[in-house]
Amino acid sequence: MRNCLRVLRAERRWSQADLAGELGVSRQTINALETEKYDPSLPLAYKIGRLFARPIEEIFFDGEGVGSSAQPALTVPAPAS
C-alpha cells in the first residue's frame, strides 16, 4: 500500500516521534509506515484517519483501480532547489 503519511505529518510540523506519541505506537512503526514497508492494521488506519480528520482512502491507496483510490490525494512537494 502507498500512503501520504509523511506529507500529512509535515503539514503539522510533527516529528516521527510526535506522531508516534499521538498514535501510541513506536517511532519505528511510523518510519516503516512512511517508507511503505509496513501496512497498518485497520484499527490503526482508522486512528490515523481520525487524527488527520480524513477518510482512510485519502491517506492509504493501493495504486490500482479507478478514481481517487488509484492516486494519492496528496502528493509529496518537490524539494526546494
Next chain:
Amino acid sequence: MEILSGRAYATRLAMWLVLYAGLLFGSLTLIDRNLVAWLPLRVALGLSPMIAGFGILFLVMGRYRSADELQQKIMAESLMFAFGATAIITFSYGFLQRTAGAPELSYFWVWPVMGSAWLLGSVIAQRRYE
C-alpha cells in the same frame, strides 16, 4: 495493560537474571556439599532456578502484549525463525549422532541454540522494516 518501556523491560530482566544466578549458586552449593539428603528436596532445589525462568517467560510475554503491532510482528517473525532453526539444528545433530557418531550433548545446549537463532531472527526481521 501496563506498557513496558525498553528500560523497564531491561531492568526487570536483569532482576530475574540476578535471582536466577542466586538460586543456581545456592542450590548447587547445597547439593554439591551433600547438605540435602532427602530426594524430593534435592529435586526441588535443583529445579529452583526455574522460578526465575518462569519470571522471564511471563516478562517476555508481557513485553509482547504491550508492544505495538509492528513490534509484535517483528517479535513473531523472529520467534518463528528461532523455532524453525532450532528444530532443524537439533534434528540435524540427532541424525549426525546416529549416522556419524557425533558425541552426546547436554539438553542445556538447546537454549543457547534457540537464543542465538532468536537473536539472528530479530536482526533479520528488524532490517526488513527499517
